[in-house]
Amino acid sequence: MNPDELLFAETHEWAKVDDENGAKVATVGISAFAVEQLTDLVYMELPSVGTSVEAGREFGEVESVKAVSPLYSPVTGEIIDVNSSLPDSLETLNADPYDAGWIIKVKLTDETSLAKLLDYAAYQKQCAEEG
Amino acid sequence: MEVALARTPLYDWHVARDARMVDFAGWSMPVQYSSIGAEHKATRNAVGVFDISHMGRLRFDGKGAAEFLDRLLTRRVVGLGQGLIRYSLVTNDAGGILDDVLVYHQADHDGDPFHLLVVNASNRAKIVDWVEQHSTEANDVTFRDQTVETAMIAVQGPRALSALQPLVDVQLGDMQYYTGQAAQIAGHVGIVSRTGYTGEDGCELIVSAESAGDVVERLFAEGEAFGIQPAGLGARDTLRLEAAMPLYGHELSEAIDPFQAGLGFAVHLKDRDFIGAAALRELKARPNRLRRIGLELSNKRVPREHYPVLANEEAVGEITSGTFSPTLERPIAMAYVQPNAAELGAELTVDIRGRAEAARVVPLPFYKRDRD
Numbered sequence: 001m002n003p004d005e006l007l008f009a010e011t012h013e014w015a016k017v018d019d020e021n022g023a024k025v026a027t028v029g030i031s032a033f034a035v036e037q038l039t040d041l042v043y044m045e046l047p048s049v050g051t052s053v054e055a056g057r058e059f060g061e062v063e064s065v066k067a068v069s070p071l072y073s074p075v076t077g078e079i080i081d082v083n084s085s086l087p088d089s090l091e092t093l094n095a096d097p098y099d100a101g102w103i104i105k106v107k108l109t110d111e112t113s114l115a116k117l118l119d120y121a122a123y124q125k126q127c128a129e130e131g
Numbered sequence: 132m133e134v135a136l137a138r139t140p141l142y143d144w145h146v147a148r149d150a151r152m153v154d155f156a157g158w159s160m161p162v163q164y165s166s167i168g169a170e171h172k173a174t175r176n177a178v179g180v181f182d183i184s185h186m187g188r189l190r191f192d193g194k195g196a197a198e199f200l201d202r203l204l205t206r207r208v209v210g211l212g213q214g215l216i217r218y219s220l221v222t223n224d225a226g227g228i229l230d231d232v233l234v235y236h237q238a239d240h241d242g243d244p245f246h247l248l249v250v251n252a253s254n255r256a257k258i259v260d261w262v263e264q265h266s267t268e269a270n271d272v273t274f275r276d277q278t279v280e281t282a283m284i285a286v287q288g289p290r291a292l293s294a295l296q297p298l299v300d301v302q303l304g305d306m307q308y309y310t311g312q313a314a315q316i317a318g319h320v321g322i323v324s325r326t327g328y329t330g331e332d333g334c335e336l337i338v339s340a341e342s343a344g345d346v347v348e349r350l351f352a353e354g355e356a357f358g359i360q361p362a363g364l365g366a367r368d369t370l371r372l373e374a375a376m377p378l379y380g381h382e383l384s385e386a387i388d389p390f391q392a393g394l395g396f397a398v399h400l401k402d403r404d405f406i407g408a409a410a411l412r413e414l415k416a417r418p419n420r421l422r423r424i425g426l427e428l429s430n431k432r433v434p435r436e437h438y439p440v441l442a443n444e445e446a447v448g449e450i451t452s453g454t455f456s457p458t459l460e461r462p463i464a465m466a467y468v469q470p471n472a473a474e475l476g477a478e479l480t481v482d483i484r485g486r487a488e489a490a491r492v493v494p495l496p497f498y499k500r501d502r503d
Contacts, residue, residue: 039166040365042455043431061484063433065167065455066365068484 001098003032007114008123009056009074012037014098015117017075017108024108026075030062032097033127040065041090046103051079053106055113060103071103076113081105139184140282140343148361156252158185161363170366171457174288174329175500177358180350181285181367183328187255188277188337189262191246195271197236200246202405203265204234205389205398211236213244216309216324219397220389221250221258222407226414227385228392229261230254231377233326240313240320247322249283251379265406282343286350287333287362287370289500294354295334298346299323303334317342317349328367330374330498369454372463375425375496381436381451382423382465388414391467393423393495421448421467425497426490428462431455432483434490439482440466447472450481456497463497464490 006014012034015026035041043063053059053073060071083102086092093101118126136159145152150161161182163170173179191200201208206219213236221229235247250258255278262274286295292303300315301323311324319342327333338346351359368378377383377392388411389398400412414420428434434453439446448468456463464481472479475494480487 039163040168040455040457042433045432063431063455065369065433065457066162068433068435 003098003120006098006120007074007117008120009072009117010126011056011072011074013072013074015074015114017114024111025080026077026106026108027102028074028104028106029097029102030071030093031123031127035093035097035101038062038064038069041093044087044090044103046082046084046087047079049079049082052109053077053079053104055110055116073104073106074113074117075106075108076110077106077108079104080107137185137279139182140340141182141184141284141347144344144347145182145361150361150363153364155364156185156255158252160185161361163363163365164361167363167365167369168457170360170362171369173358173360174331174362174366174370175458176289177360178286178288178291178294178333178354179329179360179362179366179370180347180354181287181362182282183285183335184278184282184340184343185252186278186283187248187250187252187258188281188283189248189250189259190275190277191248191272192243192275193270193272196246199266199270199272200234200248201403203262204232204405205407205411206234207399207403208234208236208246213238214310214312216311216326217397218309220394221261222389222405222411223385224407224410225385226388226407226410228379228383228387228389229385230258231379231383231394231397232258235311235322235324237311237322238313253380280340281337282340282346284336284338284343284347284350285327285329285333286336287327287329287331289332290357290359291331291333294357294359295323295336295350297353298349308332317346319346321346328374328376329370330376330496331370331500368452369457372452372454372465373456373458373496373498375465377423377465378452382467387467390415391420391422419470422470422473423451423495424466424468424473425493425495426450426453426464426466426479426481427459427493427497428464428481428488428490430488431462432486432488433462434464434466434481434483434488440468440472440490441480441482441487442468442472442477444480447479458498465495
């Protein structure tokens with residue numbers, strides 16, 4: 001996926017919203033910048049299908065040699081799919097954070113929070129400021 | 132108010148190599164260049180180079196230097212042969228640890244003898260105060276903080292000596308571990324020692340601040356064939372943790388005494404009177420105190436500092452350092468626990484953010500290099 005087509009949270013997660021059978025479904029992952037900053041990933045804890053998530057709330061965690069970081073959901077809804085092979089192949093996040101490195105798919109129940117997400121240009125500006 | 136961070140003489144060199152710089156004890160230091168894992172493995176398998184100029188270097192001259200330091204250190208300094216280096220602790224009157232240090236007895240390039248204390252960056256101001264507080268004119272000792280005017284570079288790994296040898300005019304292979312001597316290093320006067328904080332063979336160099344950049348450039352030119360890599364504080368931490376070397380502020384503090392920390396080897400009580408000796412004599416005999424242990428976990432979640440350690444669901448202690456060991460490929464940690472939970476093989480749990488993870492007490496160090 002081209003990052004230009006994604007929406008980004010200030011907390012470095014991305015979302016891609018698609019129409020699936022009349023419902024809005026967001027695919028969620030973490031940005032290449034986040035993966036680079038974390039480095040040395042060793043562990044990822046994912047929620048199960050059916051769990052409700054809320055924009056800005058934690059849905060999992062990713063652990064590196066140095067520290068543990070929470071994963072925050074950029075959207076509100078119900079988890080309908082989880083990339084369960086990801087925790088055993090975390091290198092996928094380095095190689096392909098915007099496609100094979102997707103983390104969860106969420107059926108949206110409330111779209112208002114989407115307006116708070118950044119487009120790629122705005123997100124890149126934020127990353128540049130964070131250094 | 133934001134206080135400007137101190138920069139080592141190699142600051143520009145780090146930035147030019149795209150290091151990620153962080154605040155460490157008031158210094159802007161490289162935490163990593165490529166990745167902690169890659170730098171860790173380069174040090175275990177080839178050569179890693181660490182800028183450790185932030186560590187405090189305090190020089191003591193004068194006939195009374197050995198006696199003066201003997202009063203401040205847990206380890207005997209009087210009688211320490213020239214060229215020898217020893218690990219020691221500085222304790223307060225209660226026997227609590229103020230710092231862990233290396234004490235060198237050296238001759239400089241002019242042949243003049245002196246003692247050197249290498250102290251933690253985080254404790255430098257405290258130890259300088261402690262030295263000043265305890266020095267009197269009768270001591271016949273002069274003291275100088277040489278931290279800023281010098282640089283210190285650790286060259287560590289199985290191929291460290293091969294990479295460094297072409298630069299120095301001493302035979303590194305003939306030097307015993309924990310010895311040091313004055314040397315020409317890439318044409319600059321300095322001190323080379325067979326010391327380190329990684330669990331690998333290697334050396335540490337002390338040179339003038341002005342020559343540090345040149346020394347490092349020459350070292351990387353010679354070391355390229357040996358797989359030399361720069362390594363940051365991130366790898367320094369995972370390396371020292373695998374080697375079970377304590378870190379001040381984690382395993383060591385004023386609330387911990389040397390015996391709890393498993394550092395009794397660095398305490399010489401016989402026929403000596405140093406600051407803390409009376410308290411340490413009493414503490415040595417006192418049972419049932421928390422002690423330092425090593426833990427290995429079978430799952431991948433990593434125990435971090437301050438996480439509770441439990442035995443049969445009862446809290447028995449706390450993690451002081453934890454990481455994912457790049458060598459063992461599993462989480463490891465050091466902790467202080469009650470003695471009844473400290474037995475090798477004991478099955479404990481660590482409360483990792485609300486969930487109990489199984490942990491086993493294992494011998495320290497976690498990693499020991501093959502010695503030839």
